[in-house]
Amino acid sequence: MMEKIVVKPHILESISDGVFTVNHEWRVTSFNRAAEKITGFSRNEAIGRLCWDVFGSNMCKDACPLRETMKNGQSFIGISASITNKHKKRIPISLSTALLHDEHGEILGGVETFRDNSVVEELRKELRDSFRLGGMVSRSPLMKNLFTVLPKIAKSESTVLIEGDTGTGKEMLAKALHDLSLRREKPFIAINCGALPDTLLESELFGYKAGAFTDAVSDKPGYFNMADGGTIMLDELGETSPAFQAKLLRVLVEREFQPLGGVQKQHVNVRILAATNRNLENLIEQGRFRQDLFYRINIVRLLLPALRERKEDIPLLIERFIDKLNRLQDKAVTGIEEEALNWLMNYDYPGNIRQLENIIEHAFILCSHGEIGTRHLPSDLAVSAATSAAGPSSMLAIRRSTEEEAIMKALQRNDYNRLAAARELGMHKTTLFRKIKKFGIHLPDGDGRTASSSKQKSGSD
Structure with a gap:
């Protein structure tokens, strides 16, 4: 059952975490001293304003946990996010949300507590920089x-x-x-x-x-x-x-x-x-x-x-790509689930780091906030994950079959243009030619470039 939160002003002032409440119109109704310190806004400046005008969080647009709480009654605990303070400085935070009730159990709005994680992020950055x-x-x-x-x-x-x-x-x-x-x-x-x-x-x-x-x-x-x-x-x-x-x-x-x-x-x-x-x-x-x-x-x-020789770098690279894509796409992906990480750790990456980045970008298409799960990853990684539990001979057969299928699909998507297919697969053209010969893949008379130019010509006619 959902815990009922009744906010009492004298308690709020004794809490080291920032706390604010909103009504059903999303206007701030209370704002404690820690919230003033973290955001740079005084209580008088904040109360009565729309909450997104005060916080400027990277989640405000389409992934607001407080909005989800007030809509479905679901609480959130320890969500990573960031806000922009009054002085336009980015502040990393962790937040928790709940419904706000009065003493009679009536829902007044929502309450959010948040903690300044600047020191924690600086320590993480120092570790990454090493x-x-x-x-x-x-x-x-x-x-x-x-x-x-x-x-x-x-x-x-x-x-x-x-x-x-x-x-x-x-x-x-x-x-x-x-x-x-x-x-x-x-x-x-x-x-x-x-x-x-x-x-x-x-x-x-x-x-x-x-x-x-x-x-x-x-x-x-x-x-x-x-x-x-x-x-x-x-x-x-x-x-x-x-x-x-x-x-x-x-x-x-x-x-x-x-x-x-x-x-x-x-x-x-x-x-x-x-x-x-x-x-x-x-x-x-x-x-x-x-x-x-x-x-x-x-x-x-x-x-x-090659990336397969330095797999200990995969979690570090994933974190870097998530940070980069969050900034570029204004999303709030917080990390990756353990099973999804296991899938990525058990893959050999013929396209190396570039391929890993493409996989994370693929996941961002399907995941806008929260953690990346296996459902967000390309389907061929599932086969790779399954082979990790198989014996050496069956692993080799499955991997060969998967690689051959991936090459065939890339060729088909690119009208059998081998150069375009090689770019999509993240491998050099000579590597692709060698694998086509190895797997005995039959190609049409043209390599796709003639067909593509013919289509363009007929389109222009």
């Missing part, structure tokens, strides 16, 4: 070792080779190196070399002169010009051709380049960070990557471990 470097967070010994050496590497001018699977955060690591370096006041530019053909990549990096090709009506500076004095990250360098690699080697050796259509060389002061998800030494053996370029970029080598 595992943070730049935009990266980790509790993994592998990552902590990386965090230890990164400041020293950042202060050097040496070229760095960053290796890691797709989605492990190579660009974030490169940005951390830049931010810790003496070049931090200058530009940081990242470019995905694997996404552009040679000619376009060369013009994007080195720029071009007017008349260099048909559409070149004026000079255009390249990324090397724009990054002068700063840092440029060349991602997916293993996807480039040996011809482009030869031109890049010249830039690394001579520190100058020649724009397309230009006759004069331009000097550049740029630190180069190279990144790849491929094994460059294997590519050298296959004749697909220049050995002399490899030696030039492999002065300092950093390896980012």
